[in-house]
Amino acid sequence: MTEEFKIPKPLPVPSEDSKPFWDACQKQELLLQKCTDCGFYRFPPSILCPRCMSADFHRIKASGKARIFSYQVTHQAFYPAWETPYAVAIVELDEGPRLHTNITGCKIEDIHIDMPVELVFEKVEEQDWYLPRFKPVSKKTGKSNRK
Ligand SMILES: [Zn+2]
Numbered sequence: 144m145t146e147e148f149k150i151p152k153p154l155p156v157p158s159e160d161s162k163p164f165w166d167a168c169q170k171q172e173l174l175l176q177k178c179t180d181c182g183f184y185r186f187p188p189s190i191l192c193p194r195c196m197s198a199d200f201h202r203i204k205a206s207g208k209a210r211i212f213s214y215q216v217t218h219q220a221f222y223p224a225w226e227t228p229y230a231v232a233i234v235e236l237d238e239g240p241r242l243h244t245n246i247t248g249c250k251i252e253d254i255h256i257d258m259p260v261e262l263v264f265e266k267v268e269e270q271d272w273y274l275p276r277f278k279p280v281s282k283k284t285g286k287s288n289r290k
Pocket residue numbers: 178179180181182183192193194195196197
């Protein structure tokens with residue numbers, strides 16, 4: 144019997160600014176920076192508010208509700224650890240910021256622009272690391288997502 148060699152999935156390399164975000168993901172929380180002076184949600188994390196240049200902020204836990212702003216389906220594995228097909232999306236959080244993620248929990252062909260989605264954390268098993276993903280809003284938690 145031969146043991147299959149598995150190439151590990153690449154993981155984020157947190158910077159000083161993004162480390163609190165990734166640390167929160169490991170606790171299955173999505174944290175956003177919110178400017179203390181003007182209330183703007185900053186994402187990705189940064190040292191200054193892009194709207195008012197303030198350095199003051201606090202972190203809030205995002206609702207996890209979003210809509211698909213854009214997406215594309217990848218059919219070719221550009222890295223051997225990724226199984227195709229998979230959907231890469233930009234989702235717009237109810238709080239406003241947009242983030243890159245993957246859509247999970249549905250058929251690729253069911254994904255569409257403006258689809259209501261909700262946060263789910265997917266564990267990268269072999270590396271014990273949680274990544275934020277989005278799945279279609281379930282019937283139970285149904286409503287949400289602004290219009
Ligand atoms: Zn600001």
